[in-house]
Amino acid sequence: MIHTNLKKKFSCFILVFLLFAVICVWKKGNGYEALTLQAKAFQMPKSQEKVAMGPASQAVFSNSKQDLKEGIQSLSYSRVTAKVKPQPSYQVWDKDSTYSKVNPRLLKIWRNYLNMNKYKVSYKGPGPGVKFSVEALRCHLRDRVNVSMIEATDFPFNTTEWEGYLPKENFRTKAGPWHRCAVVSSAGSLKNSQLGREIDNHDAVLRFNGAPTDNFQQDVGTKTTIRLMNSQLVTTEKRFLKDSLYTEGILVVWDPSVYHVDIPKWYQKPDYNFFETYKSYRRLHPSQPFYILKPQMPWELWDIIQEISPDLIQPNPPSSGMLGIIMMMTLCDQVDIYEFLPSKRKTDVCYYHQKFFDSACTMGAYHPLLFEKNMVKHLNEGTDEDIYLFGKATLSGFRNIRC
Ligand SMILES: *[C@@H]1O[C@H](CO)[C@@H](O)[C@H](O)[C@H]1NC(C)=O
Ligand SMILES: *[C@@H]1O[C@H](CO)[C@@H](O)[C@H](O)[C@H]1NC(C)=O
Numbered sequence: 265m266i267h268t269n270l271k272k273k274f275s276c277f278i279l280v281f282l283l284f285a286v287i288c289v290w291k292k293g294n295g296y297e298a299l300t301l302q303a304k305a306f307q308m309p310k311s312q313e314k315v316a317m318g319p320a321s322q323a324v325f326s327n328s329k330q331d332l333k334e335g336i337q338s339l340s341y342s343r344v345t346a347k348v349k350p351q352p353s354y355q356v357w358d359k360d361s362t363y364s365k366v367n368p369r370l371l372k373i374w375r376n377y378l379n380m381n382k383y384k385v386s387y388k389g390p391g392p393g394v395k396f397s398v399e400a401l402r403c404h405l406r407d408r409v410n411v412s413m414i415e416a417t418d419f420p421f422n423t424t425e426w427e428g429y430l431p432k433e434n435f436r437t438k439a440g441p442w443h444r445c446a447v448v449s450s451a452g453s454l455k456n457s458q459l460g461r462e463i464d465n466h467d468a469v470l471r472f473n474g475a476p477t478d479n480f481q482q483d484v485g486t487k488t489t490i491r492l493m494n495s496q497l498v499t500t501e502k503r504f505l506k507d508s509l510y511t512e513g514i515l516v517v518w519d520p521s522v523y524h525v526d527i528p529k530w531y532q533k534p535d536y537n538f539f540e541t542y543k544s545y546r547r548l549h550p551s552q553p554f555y556i557l558k559p560q561m562p563w564e565l566w567d568i569i570q571e572i573s574p575d576l577i578q579p580n581p582p583s584s585g586m587l588g589i590i591m592m593m594t595l596c597d598q599v600d601i602y603e604f605l606p607s608k609r610k611t612d613v614c615y616y617h618q619k620f621f622d623s624a625c626t627m628g629a630y631h632p633l634l635f636e637k638n639m640v641k642h643l644n645e646g647t648d649e650d651i652y653l654f655g656k657a658t659l660s661g662f663r664n665i666r667c
Contacts, residue, residue, distance in 0.1 A: 354652035357605040359641035361634050362575055366627050373629045377578040385523040385579035389567050393574035398643055401572065402593075402660065403667035409564045411594045413516070413555040418527050429546050431553050438553050439490060439514055440595035441663055442467040447588050448484055450475040451603040452613025452621070453655055459602060460485040462654075466600065470592050472584050473497045476509055476617050483616065488513040492588045495519035495536035498545075505544055514553045516591070517542065520581040521559035530559040557587070565590055569635050572642075577632035586636040589659070596661040605641055607655030 363371040396404060413435040414421055421430060431438070446466040448454070450473065463469060463485035470490045471477075474497060477486050491513055498504055498517050519538060521530035531539075546554060562581040569586075570577050585604055592599045603609075606626055614625035628634045644651070646658035 354648040356648045356651040357637055357641045359638045361638055363627075363634060366634065367623065370623070370627050370629060374578060377580060377630065378576055381579045383520060383523045383579060383581070385566075387567065387570050387579075389571050391571035391573070392576065394571050396572060398645070399665070401568075401639075401643060402662070402665055405565075405568060405590065405593070406662040406665065406667065408568060409561060409590055410558070411561055411591050412558050414527065414558055420528055420531055429543055431555060433553065435516075435553075435555050436595075440468065442596045444598050444600065445470065445489075445592045445596035445661070446485075447585075447592050447599060447601045447604070448472075448475070449585055449601070449603045449655075450615045450617070451606065451626070451655070452611045452616055453603050453606055453609040454480075454483050454616040455609070455611075455613070457483045457603070457607070457609060457655070459483060459654060463487070463602060468592070468596065470588050472588060474501065474503075474507075474509065474617075475615070478509075480616060490514045490516060490588075490591070492516045492518070492584055492591065494584055495534065495538040498538040498541050499536040504541065505548060510545075511549060511552060514555070515545075516555045516557055518557035518562065518584070518587060519559060520562060523579075524560065524563050527559065562587060566632070569632060569639055572639060573632075573635045575635070577635045578628070578630065580630050580632065582636055583628070583631035583633050585633075586631075586640075589640065593659060593661045595663075597663050599659045599661055600646075601640065601657045601659065603655035605637055605644070605651050605655065605657050608652050609655065 363374045414430060415434075416422060416426070416430045416432075420426070444466045445468045446463045447470045448463055450471075460480075460482045464487045466487075468489035469485060469487045470492060471484075471488050472491070473493050475484070477484055477488065491510065493515065495517055504510060517538060519530075520535045522533070542554070542556065565582050565586065566577075569582065589599065589601055589604070610626065612621040612623045612626065614620050614622055626633075628636070640657055640659070643659050644657040645660060646656060650656040650658070
């Protein structure tokens with residue numbers, strides 16, 4: 265009697281155990297499904313986003329047939345690896361972008377600038393299309409691009425007309441050295457990024473032209489350590505002398521010269537004659553450091569961008585964005601760059617603080633922006649995930665590298 269009861273109990277237990285095991289296995293299978301589904305869901309919004317962003321932006325991410333193919337490839341990839349860890353592939357800036365891949369309008373503008381050659385560029389260096397490792401390119405930039413400011417001893421700034429106007433303290437003793445620096449672009453894609461806190465968490469923050477922080481703190485932060493401005497803004501922006509926006513941090517202005525001319529030649533024929541406004545600003549704010557970038561620097565940088573690009577690049581100076589990146593690389597150990605390489609928030613809206621939009625703002629028309637972005641993508645030591653989610657590229661500065 266007792267014996268059979270025990271037997272019954274035992275088989276009951278076995279049955280329950282088997283049932284439990286079956287449920288477990290079934291659930292696990294479902295979990296696997298859920299993982300692949302998740303991977304699918306991750307792919308989906310991206311392709312929808314691309315459709316929504318229109319033809320100009322589509323081109324950055326290759327054509328849609330290719331997208332589909334890549335989408336399927338990454339899907340099958342995540343299916344295989346889902347058991348281990350889902351590894352979604354992020355579609356970000358292609359470091360081999362060219363205008364012919366991007367859009368016909370910009371291709372035409374690029375050709376027009378090549379014909380115009382406003383700055384009389386006659387590049388005689390190596391290339392085009394010389395291949396550099398990341399380390400070699402970084403050293404090349406460090407050794408060839410001289411980030412220095414006009415000094416009171418440079419003719420014609422040594423004349424009585426200029427006496428007392430240039431800052432007495434050297435730029436390098438005033439700015440840095442810093443450990444972690446942020447370069448904040450003015451891209452429309454910074455809107456709703458919520459990057460403010462992360463940006464402020466750097467030792468120094470560089471911003472451009474009239475990019476505001478008021479009303480945009482959540483997305484772009486509050487700190488401004490250096491503001492790099494072009495001479496056009498200084499010359500034509502009426503608020504420049506009045507707006508408190510400009511009174512924080514170190515100011516640096518740059519003006520494009522004719523290709524590789526010296527300071528006296530440039531001074532006679534600047535792109536924008538900002539010198540009088542500069543003096544006015546200095547009289548109003550004598551204690552704020554305000555430097556003038558030497559006009560050779562943008563062309564020294566341009567030469568390297570041309571050297572490494574397989575295409576001819578626009579014979580116009582690099583963008584303020586690219587100049588700011590190199591400037592911070594000379595002052596910092598590490599430079600985090602926000603929304604220079606566009607994130608998933610990529611938009612044709614040019615600036616986070618304006619409504620104006622044009623695909624040329626991301627791709628470049630006047631500036632060789634596309635080639636600058638190819639270079640930054642090549643130099644990037646961060647992940648594609650950081651670019652995709654935060655528009656963040658991370659470059660080592662020149663301070664601690666060995667060449
Ligand atoms: C860079 O500029 C500094 C200061 O003007 C100068 O002494 C130095 O020779 C320059 N270096 C190069 C490589 O041009
Ligand atoms: C300014 O610099 C030039 C060129 O170096 C020099 O010839 C001239 O004497 C300097 N002028 C003054 C007032 O120091």
